[in-house]
Amino acid sequence: MRLSSLLIVSLTFLAAAGLSLVAARFAVTGMEYSTEIAVRRTLDRTGHDWAEVTADGLRVVLNGTAPDEANRFTAISVVGGTVDAARIIDEMDVTPTEDLAPPRFSVEILRNESGISIIGLIPIGAGRAAIVEQLARVVGEDRVADLLETARYDAPNGWSDAMGYAVKSLKRLPRAKISVVAGQVSITAITDSAEEKQALEKVLNRTAPPGLRLALDIAAPRPVITPFTLRYHIDENGGRFDACSAESEVSRDRIMTAAEEAKLAVPATCVIGMGVPSPNWSRAAELSIASLAQLGAGSVTIANADITLVATADTSHELFDQVVGELENALPKVFALHAVLPEPETEAEVGPPEFTATLSPEGQVQLRGRLSNETMRHLVDSFAKARFGSENVHVAARVVVGLPANWPVRVLTGLEALSELQRGSLTVTPDHVTLRGMSHQEDASAEISKLLSAKLGGAEIYDLKISYEPLPEPEDKPMEPEQCESELASIQQVGKIAFEPGSATVAAESRGTMDAIAVILDQCGEVRLEIQGHTDSQGREEMNQNLSQARAQSVLNELRSRRVVTSSFAAKGYGESTPIADNGTEDGREKNRRITFHLIRPEQGPETPSTLDSAASENAASASDSEANGETTPEADAPTEQETPNNEQN
Template sequence: MKDRLLQVTQKMRALQLADVRSYKGYVLMASIFGLAVVLAFGAATLAVRGIEHVVARDTRAVLAQNGLDWAEVQTDGLLLTLRGEADSEASRFRALSVVSTVVAAERVIDDMQVAPSMEIAAPRFLMEILRNGLDVSVIGLIPTDFDTASIVSRIEQIDPEISVIDMLETASHPVPFGWDRAVAFGLEALTLIPASKISIAADQVEVTGLADSERQRNEMRETLMRDRPRGLIASINISAPRPVITPFTLRFVIEESGARFDACSADTTEARMAILRSGRAAGAQGVIDCTIGLGSPSPRWQVAATESITALAALGAGSVTIADTDVSLVVPNSIAPERLDRVAADLERVLPEVFSLDTLRLPPSAGDEGERSDPAIEFVASRAEDGIVLLRGQLTDARLRDAVHAVAKTEFGLNAVRINARLDPDLPEGWPVRALLAVDTLAQLEHGQVRVRADRFDISGVSGDASVSDKISRAVAEQLGRGAVFNLDIRYDERFDPVAMQPSPARCERWIKDVLEEQQITFNPGSASIVTDAGRVLDKIAEILRDCGRLEFEVAGHTDSQGRLETNMRLSQQRAEAVVAALSGRGILVSDFVAKGYGPEFPVADNATAAGREANRRIEFRLTGESAAEAEAERAGGAPVPEEAAPEPPDEADLEIEVTSGAGDVPRPPERPQR
């Protein structure tokens, strides 16, 4: 039994040992298999990582080459993800297209974002107003917050009969800076010019229009230049039609004092230049005006004018007058008859066929002054500087005296005319026409005298119309006919010219300078206290500045060289500040004024003399900033230019003015004046 149990036990142990050995084999095999799996997975991972690195590197490179380096690249096995913010949908699509050259499109995951679109920019608001008399059309785009009805209402206020067609559209954007002032300036131009086109933007206004005459054109231009808001760019193009000249007149005079044009008309620019060249060759000097107009009696007017001037220059004295096709050559008695006949014959040969020549050699009794043998026979119309008109001399009868008196009262006012005329029925033929013409001619002068004699018509005086000599010559030639002998001595004075006297930066600066040249602003010795008598000077300057509006000025104080430099510099500064304060006290807006003390730095006279030191102690006003730029542009535009050097004016006689603001448009004056 025991042996049996022992055998069984031994078999069981053998079996157990076999099981243990079999289990260890299994474990070993499992371990080997597991290790192989791990090694395979590791190798695969390393391969994938290598592939991801290569794909990411190549993708980033191709993105950078195309300027798309904002795109971020991430790889996950064979998949590639693009992230980042594109500035537009086009940039996002371009990034996908570029990456597809490296990685198949189905393996690319698009995780890119597109930057939000910016707010839509406000459009350029522009309004155009077309006016033809009482018909007005308004077209354009304006801000919604700007009341359309107010624009139409303001236009309707120009005239009760005006008709406005409103074709404005609106956009819901803020009203741009400067829009209100630009609209106000544009509507002012519309009010001023009945035939016009006004284009209005926030920073610029373009004005195109028609004027009835050159004078009206100049007045419109001056008004708009003066009222233009500071900082607003304004383009002003106003055209004036050619005047109709009748009769077409030219008058050239050579006297001991020199040669001059009393009247000059031309039908073309070329004719104008040729006539002016002939006049200068005959001795005329200075700035000469010659009106280009309609009404020329012949296309060969230029030939008649230039040849007539040349003939008079050959004689050396006298006058030549052309009225339409009538040429009148009048010379003093000092010209020999043979010489006159020879020159007249030469002139007749070269004059165009339609022109006729009449010559007159004044008798010995006429002399240089044109005196008659009986100087008592005359009619004189004179106007004094105070406006009183005196009519004296001889008239043919009571009817003529009443007619002359009535015309004068109509022209000059009921209480301004004094008449003291004697009646003489034996006066020379044509006396009534001459007497009435004298009153009409005097009405074109601010003050002066018109003297009527049987053989001569003399006009002298002052006028604010630069072209008055042309007008008077034309009227006299038309009324008195061929062979009329008349003499003009009319001086232009801009003080009586409403256009020339309108305030502008350059004129305001000059007017203040004139006041200070007449009397300086003086101070108590060694102080900045203005003396009482200088108050009148400040009153005059304040009155000028009120009319001139807002300007930028430097008020400069100067001293003589006596005393310490530091003291003089401080004193000049204090005196300049005192002047600015005094003007402010008189209601002048001085926010754009700068007080500057220069001490003795810029003397205008010799400090070694008492008179020189007194002249050096002074106050000066000088425009600065945009005001100085406008003044420089004004001076440049108005400077006289010799006709030979001047640019040809357009045949339409248009005037185009560009008024701009900003330092880039006009050279800015130096910060420190040269005194």
């Protein structure tokens, strides 16, 4: 009996334990289920339906692939608001990110009298030390400011050629800003003259690597005039300028008006330059020219603030004294007047010229007349041969005693002035220096007048009659770039560049147009052109972009096959991005399918050439003064797009 009681009790306890275990299991399962439901609802409500939830006892395991790290962290946070954060087990993955796109590599190089500064971002393998070393060889090691940054990316296509060309070109550009990106260089520079600008543009275009997109903006500012000079002469033929300088258009107009009222017979103008000797320059010129007109004949010379008024020998003393007195009282205080009334020549003084020199169009020079001594003759012979060439000088002058003390200066100065002409003659007497001739330089008379005034003195009497003849145009002179662009557009208005449907092959009927374009380009010389391809909006954008690029390249290849030098040309497709008509009509789509030729011009940026150096700053100040005086500054017209409609579809 006792054993049976113990067995019953034991079995009872075992049954109770089993029931407890079953109940506990059901409780855990119910809790896991309720936890999964609650967490799932939370995730779905917050937009994290990509996450999977598994409850394992007290643990809440999160699985799935998050779009990014931020979404993964947010999912953990929102689940932590539903269950204890310590129970969360994170087993989520994150979608791998794509490789970061390389940055845009670019460099700005500035050069002026102070040195070179270079700033920008370049690839780490682009040879930063070598670039800085090359720049140091241009201006000196201590005058290069290196502000470059590097990035660990491969150099893009065209970067090495563009950077190498920019550094090489900087040797020719003492005042410039150069912008460099892959395959493209923009140069903004200042030169001292239009001739230097033209020569520099030619060299830069010629040395550019094939395929490089080069944009040039080279300015030739106003010349710096030192000293400001004006010389007006009146004789029996009327009035004429031997030299005229002005600081602004307003000043020039005032001077020209005064000259026209004083019998101006030869059309002329004043050279407008930087700087001014006095704010009353034009007023002094007006008064001096008007006084000369009252005398009826003679000359007036103004160099900075010194004025020399020379009358003719037959001018009456009364008239001379009256005019000089009125002029002295009317002139601004800063100016000083020196008036000369020559003594009448006597019959005994009339004779042949004392010294003459003639310069033939072929460059032959003959020297005749009188010189002070043998040393003077040797000096004149050496000076003339140095100026005109030893094979071109013939000396037939004789030595005569008793010549004026300043005779050597007058003869040598006259020969120096004669050397500025293409042909002419020089006559030197004790009282006069007379120069006649022709020059290919428009301002030759002004420069020669400045030379004679500086070396002979403002009181000396000299007479100039210098004509200007432009250099004959070479028969093979290339077209101006703007004219070339216009001619290409004119051809395309008559014909068109068509392609085989849906391809980049130039159609057979367009060969005549391509031949005509090749002929024009042969006459254009070295010009930077971009051949642009355009499509309508039908089809996918990427397909249109690729098709436009292929067509532009096909036109470039056609030109190469016709032996056109295309090293300065670039082909670029613009796809459907720049329509010129409505793509909703067939006519509009036809107009949008086109090939265009455009000059490569510099892009306008926030900086201006005035930032290049102090000389450019003076230009800007001069321009501001000009605007204050009523002048205007011409701006380049924005290019208009010429179009070549193509009939074929994309």
